[in-house]
Amino acid sequence: MTGDLFAALGAPDAGRAEPLREGAVVLRGFALDDAPALLAAVARIAAASPFRHLETPGGRRMSVAMTNCGAVGWVSDRRGYRYQPQDPLTGQPWPAMPPLFGNLARRAAAAAGYADFQTDVCLINRYAPGARLTLHQDRDEKGYADPIVSVSLGLPAVFLFGGLKRTDRTRRIRLEHGDVTVWGGPARLAFHGVAPLAEGEHPATGPCRINLTFRRAL
Numbered sequence: 001m002t003g004d005l006f007a008a009l010g011a012p013d014a015g016r017a018e019p020l021r022e023g024a025v026v027l028r029g030f031a032l033d034d035a036p037a038l039l040a041a042v043a044r045i046a047a048a049s050p051f052r053h054l055e056t057p058g059g060r061r062m063s064v065a066m067t068n069c070g071a072v073g074w075v076s077d078r079r080g081y082r083y084q085p086q087d088p089l090t091g092q093p094w095p096a097m098p099p100l101f102g103n104l105a106r107r108a109a110a111a112a113g114y115a116d117f118q119t120d121v122c123l124i125n126r127y128a129p130g131a132r133l134t135l136h137q138d139r140d141e142k143g144y145a146d147p148i149v150s151v152s153l154g155l156p157a158v159f160l161f162g163g164l165k166r167t168d169r170t171r172r173i174r175l176e177h178g179d180v181t182v183w184g185g186p187a188r189l190a191f192h193g194v195a196p197l198a199e200g201e202h203p204a205t206g207p208c209r210i211n212l213t214f215r216r217a218l
């Protein structure tokens with residue numbers, strides 16, 4: 001929203017852009033205006049490729065429910081983690097990425113200093129109370145030159161981020177409805193996770209949190 005406007009006015013969007021670490025920034029409320037359209041698109045995507053709890057290679061069921069849109073989607077099963085062009089649940093291609101998604105991801109990346117970000121996959125995570133994501137790196141993409149853009153919708157979450165080693169100390173920040181974070185450069189391979197979601201109700205999503213992550217996988 002404001003990123004392009006402030007850029008057009010020649011002023012930085014400094015009031016709401018908080019640096020997290022080198023290469024990473026949180027843009028508070030950047031997706032607020034788009035939230036209703038984003039959530040409507042998520043409902044359409046989930047009608048075609050439903051949210052599901054994937055199995056880890058180790059045989060555990062993930063507490064976060066996931067789906068995807070775009071040219072490929074991220075999946076996990078006993079054989080490992082990968083991106084693939086078909087939804088294994090339906091045998092069909094993943095739903096197309098809505099133009100709004102690509103536009104928002106490009107505007108957010110630009111506001112964080114990454115020009116011309118092109119995304120080919122959006123991984124959509126749904127958290128019910130108690131769901132969490134343990135500390136991990138995102139390294140199933142072909143390259144790490146492009147940033148990852150994330151959009152938080154619905155219930156707030158405590159997001160954990162560390163350094164390039166699993167044992168580096170972690171910081172925590174609260175991510176709320178409409179917040180966007182961008183992770184590039186030296187932050188691209190930082191360890192990160194999400195603490196168990198607290199109970200609650202959000203006017204936009206009810207009793208859950210939705211997170212969109214825009215990546216370039218291919």
Ligand code: MD3
Nearest residue numbers: 125138148150183187188190192211213
């Ligand atoms: C930092 N999702 O889907 S988004 C994931 O809130 C994931 O659902 C979390 O981690 C969520 O893989 C966090 C913020 C995020 C996403 C990707 C990153 C932070 C990142 C990649 C590298 C470093």
Ligand code: FE
Nearest residue numbers: 136137138192
């Ligand atoms: Fe991740």
